[in-house]
Amino acid sequence: MNPQEPTASVALDKAHAWHPFTPLDEWLDPNHQPVMIASGHGSWLVDEEGKAYLDGNSSIWTNIHGHCHPLMVQALQEQLTVLDHSSYLGLGHSVGSALARKLSPLTSLQRTLFSSDGSSAMEAALKIATQYFQQNGSPERKVFVTLEGAYHGDTIGNMSLGKSPLMHHPFEHLLFPTQSIPMPGCYRCPFNQAKFEQADARSYRKCQWECVSKAEEKMLHYGTEMAALVIEPRVQGAAGMVMQPEGYFEKVAEMTHSHDALLIVDEVFTGFGRTGEMLACNPTLSKPDIIALGKGLTGGVLPMAATAVSETLFNGFKGSFEKTFFHGHSYTANPLSARAALTNLEIFESESTIQKVKTLSLHLQKISSVFWKHPYVGDVRQEGLILAIELVQDLNRKIPFPFTERVAHKINKIAESKGVLTRGIGSILFLVPPYSTTENELEQMVQILDDSIKDYFKRV
Ligand SMILES: Cc1ncc(COP(=O)(O)O)c(C=O)c1O
Numbered sequence: 451m452n453p454q455e456p457t458a459s460v461a462l463d464k465a466h467a468w469h470p471f472t473p474l475d476e477w478l479d480p481n482h483q484p485v486m487i488a489s490g491h492g493s494w495l496v497d498e499e500g501k502a503y504l505d506g507n508s509s510i511w512t513n514i515h516g517h518c519h520p521l522m523v524q525a526l527q528e529q530l531t532v533l534d535h536s537s538y539l540g541l542g543h544s545v546g547s548a549l550a551r552k553l554s555p556l557t558s559l560q561r562t563l564f565s566s567d568g569s570s571a572m573e574a575a576l577k578i579a580t581q582y583f584q585q586n587g588s589p590e591r592k593v594f595v596t597l598e599g600a601y602h603g604d605t606i607g608n609m610s611l612g613k614s615p616l617m618h619h620p621f622e623h624l625l626f627p628t629q630s631i632p633m634p635g636c637y638r639c640p641f642n643q644a645k646f647e648q649a650d651a652r653s654y655r656k657c658q659w660e661c662v663s664k665a666e667e668k669m670l671h672y673g674t675e676m677a678a679l680v681i682e683p684r685v686q687g688a689a690g691m692v693m694q695p696e697g698y699f700e701k702v703a704e705m706t707h708s709h710d711a712l713l714i715v716d717e718v719f720t721g722f723g724r725t726g727e728m729l730a731c732n733p734t735l736s737k738p739d740i741i742a743l744g745k746g747l748t749g750g751v752l753p754m755a756a757t758a759v760s761e762t763l764f765n766g767f768k769g770s771f772e773k774t775f776f777h778g779h780s781y782t783a784n785p786l787s788a789r790a791a792l793t794n795l796e797i798f799e800s801e802s803t804i805q806k807v808k809t810l811s812l813h814l815q816k817i818s819s820v821f822w823k824h825p826y827v828g829d830v831r832q833e834g835l836i837l838a839i840e841l842v843q844d845l846n847r848k849i850p851f852p853f854t855e856r857v858a859h860k861i862n863k864i865a866e867s868k869g870v871l872t873r874g875i876g877s878i879l880f881l882v883p884p885y886s887t888t889e890n891e892l893e894q895m896v897q898i899l900d901d902s903i904k905d906y907f908k909r910v
Pocket residue numbers: 567568569570572601602603604682687688716717718719720744745
């Protein structure tokens with residue numbers, strides 16, 4: 451077929467669909483033949499032309515046990531014959547109850563408010579914290595403290611937590627003020643005095659935990675006005691897979707509690723085994739007041755998210771009609787999604803998935819050393835099944851390639867042509883494979899990404 455001639459589904463797509471985070475001119479360019487996914491199985495996705503791709507970003511960090519896992523297919527088929535959907539506003543259903551019950555020991559939090567995506571789970575967290583303080587004697591607690599570069603979703607509330615100049619400048623006037631503390635990423639940390647080594651920058655950092663001191667200063671400054679610290683534990687995903695030095699999260703969590711502010715932990719990306727533990731935060735030790743879950747909650751099969759909340763917070767909404775949390779969505783606790791989430795957790799148990807992730811992570815650690823041979827690699831860092839390769843144009847001065855050069859995007863396009871789908875940011879490449887990935891498939895992903903880096907720098 452003439453590559454200029456779009457297939458029927460591409461033509462329809464280009465005429466009617468709007469893809470998120472996608473520059474339109476590029477997408478609509480007549481020479482651009484987008485990949486149209488037709489089916490998925492295990493760690494593979496197959497396009498309409500029959501070409502197979504390894505899903506190297508777990509379909510935007512959602513997929514857990516591989517595509518179309520037979521137990522998931524069976525459970526959803528069953529559920530569909532019993533109850534498809536029913537409102538959760540003033541009604542309940544057994545799959546919703548069972549899931550809320552099952553999540554409680556995981557989060558060490560008693561209550562769960564369901565929603566449909568990570569942004570909504572985080573938005574609910576912000577509103578719960580705000581309303582809780584207003585109606586429980588601390589209305590002055592309004593300040594949310596966040597990490598620099600934070601990304602918690604695309605709603606107005608979540609954009610306020612993040613404030614990316616590129617993405618948010620048209621909305622500046624709509625965003626509420628928040629306070630940020632330094633991004634705890636050792637590779638780019640201004641306080642890290644270590645000279646460059648070919649290793650994860652966390653392993654050779656030389657600092658005095660200045661990032662924690664700065665956080666303390668900020669919390670002291672806002673004191674009783676601080677509502678909450680909002681934080682992704684261990685890895686800030688969309689910030690560029692910024693990985694925290696061991697102990698950082700625990701230190702700022704403890705500090706937050708000492709200021710009687712709430713600890714809101716965003717596990718939308720890091721949850722469900724991604725870092726090698728069910729949750730990245732160890733809730734029994736760090737004691738979050740709120741944990742947001744999403745993405746992997748349903749195994750990456752159906753949209754669902756959850757805001758897990760302590761009993762203390764929940765109780766703060768009792769006592770009068772006016773204290774009600776007037777917030778929710780039409781599809782809250784959709785029974786199919788809830789059944790998918792329950793099945794996801796069952797597969798975790800029946801297939802010892804966490805052990806599988808740990809074993810696969812060790813293999814990834816071993817084989818990813820290959821990336822150091824490229825002259826433009828400044829940092830290779832990993833947590834569980836999250837790998838980031840940071841490319842720089844000047845190793846000693848750690849100068850990144852200009853964001854507008856979209857180096858990661860171009861390398862990812864080469865990888866796509868070779869059969870691996872993944873999506874980096876700026877000049878940072880990511881590999882976030884499904885847990886069903888075999889060692890051999892993981893080796894293919896690494897090999898193809900490695901070849902794609904080589905090809906890109908040969909071309910430019
Ligand atoms: C940490 C984190 N929080 C929240 C979100 C928003 O989730 P969603 O895209 O499902 O709205 C994301 C999405 O990437 C995320 O990485």
